[in-house]
Amino acid sequence: MTQTTHHESLAEDISAFFDVSLDLLVIRDIDGRVLKASRSWFTKLGHRPEDMEGGPLLRLVHPDDMPDTQKSVLEVQNRRDDDPVMGFTNRYRHVEGHYLTLEWRAQRLGDRIYGVARDVTERVAADRALVEAKAAAEAANRAKTDFLANISHEIRTPLNGVIGVVDALARTPLSPDQAEMIGLIRDSGATLERLVSDFLDVAKIEAGQLxxxxxxxxxxxxxxxxxxxxxxxxxxxxxxxxxxxxxxxxxxxxxxxxxxxxxxxxxxxxxxxxxxxxxxxxxxxxxxxxxxxxxxxxxxxxxxxxxxxxxxxxxxxxxxxxxxxxxxxxxxxxxxxxxxxxxxxxxxxxxxxxxxxxxxxxxxxxxxxxxxxxxxxxxxxEPRDILAAPIDSDSAPLRVLLVEDHPTNQRVAQLILATQGAEVVTVNDGLEAIDAFRAATFDVVLMDMQMPRMDGLAATRALRALEARSGAARTPIIMLSANALTGHREQTLEAGADLHVAKPITAANLLAGIQAAVG
CATH class of the missing domain: 3.30.565.10 (Histidine kinase-like ATPase, C-terminal domain)
Known part of the structure; x- marks a missing residue:
């Protein structure tokens, strides 16, 4: 076979290969002009190979993709023999005006660039949909977690009233029948509190927040x-x-x-x-x-x-x-x-x-x-026994600043503290707490976490700033919170509180918290 015949045969093979390829094949010169394009350009994008040949290939690229495409062209032209072949994705215009996303592989041989592209429009759309679905799911999960935190607060607030008042009532003189009824209410409240805790635990586990x-x-x-x-x-x-x-x-x-x-x-x-x-x-x-x-x-x-x-x-x-x-x-x-x-x-x-x-x-x-x-x-x-016992008060009664916006929760804490002979000043939010803190000295502050105008975290930071400016001794602050998701305890400590006591509040956990904070 002569040299000429060999080249003619190879050219015919290349033409046949270009005609049957499902991928988009192209050979261009170093200046970007198309020397040969496969029949699939017409099948996929509606451009006839004979119309493409002799013209610039990049005229079909989406304008927004042009800067990155130019960088990819330079990378291919300057690639050394032992460098890996890099892939690249951009959009090419269909003859009807819309764009398809193509994934490219290209290599330089002499003064020619040999490229092959595959239509990945559906795959890219599917990937984008998956990313968007994941983002939507994560947003929904965050919304669910926030909802559970809020509903936890809403459920635990009245539950705190039920359990706290019943606990205080149980410490008063009662007839046997009354004591039995109080016991039934207390057991039912405890069961309800466990159910709320179970749902919250499941939510925290699902969200990876436990x-x-x-x-x-x-x-x-x-x-x-x-x-x-x-x-x-x-x-x-x-x-x-x-x-x-x-x-x-x-x-x-x-x-x-x-x-x-x-x-x-x-x-x-x-x-x-x-x-x-x-x-x-x-x-x-x-x-x-x-x-x-x-x-x-x-x-x-x-x-x-x-x-x-x-x-x-x-x-x-x-x-x-x-x-x-x-x-x-x-x-x-x-x-x-x-x-x-x-x-x-x-x-x-x-x-x-x-x-x-x-x-x-x-x-x-x-x-x-x-x-x-x-x-x-x-x-x-060594562990300390801080279970509820009468709070030590050598001389003056314990002075307590109670910061709580819910009337029932205020009354629960007041009833419990009354059994200890404490003097309680009650305010409704963080701003009122700052005013009360400026005006008087307290042995301990009981701070609700979620309140209007100024919440417990902001109020705690403000009280600590007041102490720092005046050089006053540190007053123990106990955060009382119906919020039960992971991170609330850490937030309270970071804000400057000494303890976090979760609602529902009982005499046992409130007095134990005060003992631990006041020492």
Missing amino acids: ELERRPFDLDQTLRACIEIMRRRAVEKGLTLRVEGLDAAARETGGRYQGDGTRISQVIGNLLSNAIKFTAAGAVTLRVRTEPIGDETAITFEIEDTGIGFDADHAAGLFSRFHQADASISRRFGGTGLGLSICRSLVEMMGGEISAASTPGVGSRFTVSLRLPPAPLEPAD
């Missing part, structure tokens, strides 16, 4: 309160609540760990509550085992009951949200079906595992396994 603490805690003390509450509930049903291994665990490992003791107590309390709920007769047993493993301690909790149990079909969805075994279970026992889902999320966030086994009609066993680093007992770290 954060675990990592600080020293005593396992025995952490669990003791919830165990005693569950023991009383078990006795009311005629059940026995046994606790095995907790004291031995404390002796073997010192009983102190680094982690979120509050959330561990929530998990164990929830599992004990479920066990008692679904057990009509017999016993509920909590077993605790510990085993040192390297620098950590493996802690295993087993909650076993003699209740109704569940079968394998129901076990599969046991830790799913809103799961109930069946409609009859929901009617007989109530509940939202969120408790076990929250337990699973919390345990997994701690790096642990939770599992369940059961025999219908015989009972169930839930197992929680955690690994936590031990925390040495240090003098500054």
Whole structure:
């Protein structure tokens, strides 16, 4: 075959290749003029190859894409042999006037540029739609979180009134019938508060806003309160609540760990509550085992009951949200079906595992396994008993500035503080708090977080600024907040508050907070 024949054959092959290619092929010279274009330019963009040849290719580029396209042209022309082939995306005009998005690959050989482009208009549109959908979903999620924070405040504010007033009323002389009615109201209020907390926990978990603490805690003390509450509930049903291994665990490992003791107590309390709920007769047993493993301690909790149990079909969805075994279970026992889902999320966030086994009609066993680093007992770290007791007042009564806009919440705090003989000055918002703070001296400030005109965070910062300017001693500030989402506690501390006490307010948590702040 002669040299001429070889070149003719190669040219024919290239022409045939250009005719059948679905991609957009083009050969141009160094000045940008089209030397050859594939038939697909007509198929995709309506431009005939013979009309394109001899003219500039860039005349078809969208004006907004021209600056970046020029940069890409220079990159191709100056590319060295060992440089990677860079991709580029821009828009080319269809013969009817609209634009398609093309993704390019190009390479220089001698004084010619060989390029291939693919129509990615639908892919780019789909990617853009996905980004927009993600942004919309994130915005909706933020809106949902904000809504839950607000609705939490709205629910907890009247709930604070119910629980607080009932708690204060329970401390007055009552007949047996009245005491029984007060007890029923208090238990119902506590149940409602737990339901609100469950919904908020789920919202925080979904939004990725639930954060675990990592600080020293005593396992025995952490669990003791919830165990005693569950023991009383078990006795009311005629059940026995046994606790095995907790004291031995404390002796073997010192009983102190680094982690979120509050959330561990929530998990164990929830599992004990479920066990008692679904057990009509017999016993509920909590077993605790510990085993040192390297620098950590493996802690295993087993909650076993003699209740109704569940079968394998129901076990599969046991830790799913809103799961109930069946409609009859929901009617007989109530509940939202969120408790076990929250337990699973919390345990997994701690790096642990939770599992369940059961025999219908015989009972169930839930197992929680955690690994936590031990925390040495240090003098500054020893826990203080700040549960509600009469506030020490050696001489003058405690002077309290109460900053709260809701009349019922004002009255709740006043009733609780009246039992301690405190002198209470009540104002309705942050601006009034600043005036009162200028005019008098207080032992402690109880500051609501959400108020009109000036909220609790702004007011706290203003009070701290007043102290700094006048050189006055620091007055303890306790933030009282119905807001329960992650970050509120941190916000209060950053603003200058000393403690954050979540509503609903009871005598126990309010007086304990005051004791902790005033010392």
